[in-house]
Amino acid sequence: RKEVEQDPGPFNVPEGATVAFNCTYSNSASQSFFWYRQDCRKEPKLLMSVYSSGNEDGRFTAQLNRASQYISLLIRDSKLSDSATYLCAVDSSYKLIFGSGTRLLVRP
Amino acid sequence: DAGVIQSPRHEVTEMGQEVTLRCKPISGHDYLFWYRQTMMRGLELLIYFNNNVPIDDSGMPEDRFSAKMPNASFSTLKIQPSEPRDSAVYFCASSFGTGSNTEAFFGQGTRLTVV
Numbered sequence: 001r002k003e004v005e006q007d008p009g010p011f012n013v014p015e016g017a018t019v020a021f022n023c024t025y026s027n028s029a030s031q032s033f034f035w036y037r038q039d040c041r042k043e044p045k046l047l048m049s050v051y052s053s054g055n056e057d058g059r060f061t062a063q064l065n066r067a068s069q070y071i072s073l074l075i076r077d078s079k080l081s082d083s084a085t086y087l088c089a090v091d092s093s094y095k096l097i098f099g100s101g102t103r104l105l106v107r108p
Numbered sequence: 109d110a111g112v113i114q115s116p117r118h119e120v121t122e123m124g125q126e127v128t129l130r131c132k133p134i135s136g137h138d139y140l141f142w143y144r145q146t147m148m149r150g151l152e153l154l155i156y157f158n159n160n161v162p163i164d165d166s167g168m169p170e171d172r173f174s175a176k177m178p179n180a181s182f183s184t185l186k187i188q189p190s191e192p193r194d195s196a197v198y199f200c201a202s203s204f205g206t207g208s209n210t211e212a213f214f215g216q217g218t219r220l221t222v223v
Contacts (some may be wrong), residue, residue: 032207043199043214044151087151094206095164096141100150 001026004090006099014107017078021102023088024070032091033071035066036101038101044087047073077107114200114215120220126188132181133202136174141212142175143199151199157181157183190222 006023013019025033033050049057050062050071061074071088087099113132120129133140141156155165160177165174172191177183187194197219203212 001148032210034211043216045214046211049211089212091206091210092157093154094139095156096201096203096206096212097153098143098151 002072002099003027003092003097004088004099006088006102008100008102010103010105012105012107013078015078015080017106018074018076019078019104020075021073021086021088021104022070023072023099024068025088025090025092025097026069027090027092028069029067030090030092033062034089034091034096035060035062035071035073036087036089036098038087039084044098047086075104078104080106080108112200112202112213112215114198116218118219119221121220123158123191123222124189125222126186127190127194127220127222129185129187129198129200129220131183131185131200131215133183133200134213135181137202137204137213138180139203139206139212140177140183141201141203142183143201145199145217146196149187154185169176169180187220190220192222195220195222 035047037047038044045100054063059076065073084107085103087101088099115130140175142154145151154167155175157177175185197217201212201214
């Protein structure tokens with residue numbers, strides 16, 4: 001079993017839709033969690049950190065469920081420019097481990 | 109700051125040749141990570157350094173791979189001899205510390221093709 005797992009997608013949604021991604025992790029001792037965005041043929045870039053109480057940044061909401069060991073990312077009112085691959089990352093024993101990413105396609 | 113700088117951006121080499129990938133982390137960052145990304149396996153952590161010292165190399169696929177960090181501003185990942193299955197995008201990333209407020213900054217990657 002991979003340490004961090006994501007549904008690869010793709011998620012194909014119309015503009016304005018709400019879409020949610022989940023990511024599960026296996027190391028219960030993990031303390032830090034992140035969502036990264038990766039555009040085609042580019043490097044990953046931090047989208048947002050995920051805090052225990054949940055956090056929101058504009059149209060993006062991230063949540064952590066320690067009991068079930070998963071993190072989620074909710075995107076509201078999706079834009080064409082949100083089309084990308086979203087990678088979750090978990091700090092596991094000081095190693096930053098990434099999921100394989102979920103591809104999002106937002107269509108007009 | 110120019111960010112994490114990797115070179116070369118693209119490398120095409122023949123099977124059996126030695127390949128050296130280079131990385132300059134962001135000044136002041138004390139963690140440096142080497143990742144490999146493929147369609148099949150996603151983004152895999154190969155090795156990471158803290159204050160120039162290799163901490164965990166459990167992700168290095170085999171002895172053909174080696175990494176060094178001779179000083180705080182430079183790291184190399186070497187593959188010798190290279191094989192077609194090593195074809196991937198290799199990313200270097202650096203961060204200051206670890207934890208929930210720590211962002212790992214990635215270089216633009218080296219796209220390696222072994223023919």
